[in-house]
Amino acid sequence: MSKIVVAIDFSDCSLNAFLHALSIAQHCESDIALVWVEKTTAETEKYVDITKDPSAEVTKAFEELITKYQPELPQGKITFSLRKGKIYKEVTSEAKACKAMLIVVGTHGASGFEEFWMGSNANKIVAASICPVLTIRGGVNIKKPLTRIVFPIDSAEETRQKASFVAYIAKKHRAEIFILKLYTSKVKMIRQNVDLYASQVIKYFNDEQVKYHIDSKDTDNISKETIEYASSIDANLIAIMTEQETKTTNIFLGPYAHQMVNHSPFPVLSIHARATQMGLGF
Numbered sequence: 001m002s003k004i005v006v007a008i009d010f011s012d013c014s015l016n017a018f019l020h021a022l023s024i025a026q027h028c029e030s031d032i033a034l035v036w037v038e039k040t041t042a043e044t045e046k047y048v049d050i051t052k053d054p055s056a057e058v059t060k061a062f063e064e065l066i067t068k069y070q071p072e073l074p075q076g077k078i079t080f081s082l083r084k085g086k087i088y089k090e091v092t093s094e095a096k097a098c099k100a101m102l103i104v105v106g107t108h109g110a111s112g113f114e115e116f117w118m119g120s121n122a123n124k125i126v127a128a129s130i131c132p133v134l135t136i137r138g139g140v141n142i143k144k145p146l147t148r149i150v151f152p153i154d155s156a157e158e159t160r161q162k163a164s165f166v167a168y169i170a171k172k173h174r175a176e177i178f179i180l181k182l183y184t185s186k187v188k189m190i191r192q193n194v195d196l197y198a199s200q201v202i203k204y205f206n207d208e209q210v211k212y213h214i215d216s217k218d219t220d221n222i223s224k225e226t227i228e229y230a231s232s233i234d235a236n237l238i239a240i241m242t243e244q245e246t247k248t249t250n251i252f253l254g255p256y257a258h259q260m261v262n263h264s265p266f267p268v269l270s271i272h273a274r275a276t277q278m279g280l281g282f
């Protein structure tokens with residue numbers, strides 16, 4: 001059975017992310033693995049801890065959470081684990097260890113255990129993860145069904161590689177995909193690339209019998225344009241590819257993915273070019 005890893009710090013934001021994960025798990029018949037990370041000394045110096053040993057309190061909180069929500073996932077199992085180390089490394093390591101199909105994480109929040117546990121770590125998780133990552137800002141309505149997915153296409157060759165996973169999610173939720181062709185240049189060859197990649201994605205969705213719509217926009221800010229388009233169609237999810245540059249001491253997201261994760265009022269599904277476990281069509 002597939003598994004969804006959820007990063008939890010017991011803030012309202014992370015609990016909201018868990019409820020999104022629960023909804024996805026119900027549709028995909030997946031298990032859920034909840035993860036809480038006790039930070040290393042270097043990291044905890046930046047925060048205020050309310051207890052020297054929070055493990056007992058965290059374990060109790062997990063047990064109460066599972067008792068409450070396990071009945072809502074009759075075809076799957078909710079488990080939890082406590083780890084120690086750098087948050088983004090431990091969350092992505094958990095996902096790798098259990099061969100997770102998805103990580104779900106809140107993008108900000110304040111915790112009763114430690115303050116702002118997730119905030120700066122969401123982008124690091126997106127950048128470091130091989131499997132897709134769903135980031136959710138606080139305040140996103142969990143009751144809203146996943147029915148409309150925005151699928152932006154730009155001139156990057158990798159833009160198509162999210163097609164397989166997005167089609168899988170769309171079919172499980174009976175959602176429609178809104179393909180948005182984004183032209184950032186007047187150069188004919190670049191615009192032709194966008195059209196070519198869109199036609200290949202359309203063929204794939206036709207083969208998979210996924211419902212879709214097509215729109216196009218000229219823009220000099222693809223993040224802003226994508227978010228505005230998502231708002232105009234009352235979307236539930238935006239699916240993007242991550243842009244990643246690795247250096248010796250830091251992991252950076254490209255500007256597009258970084259802006260989307262930080263500023264989108266809609267859940268953002270970030271898929272890395274290496275995420276091929278669902279069998280990409282290209």
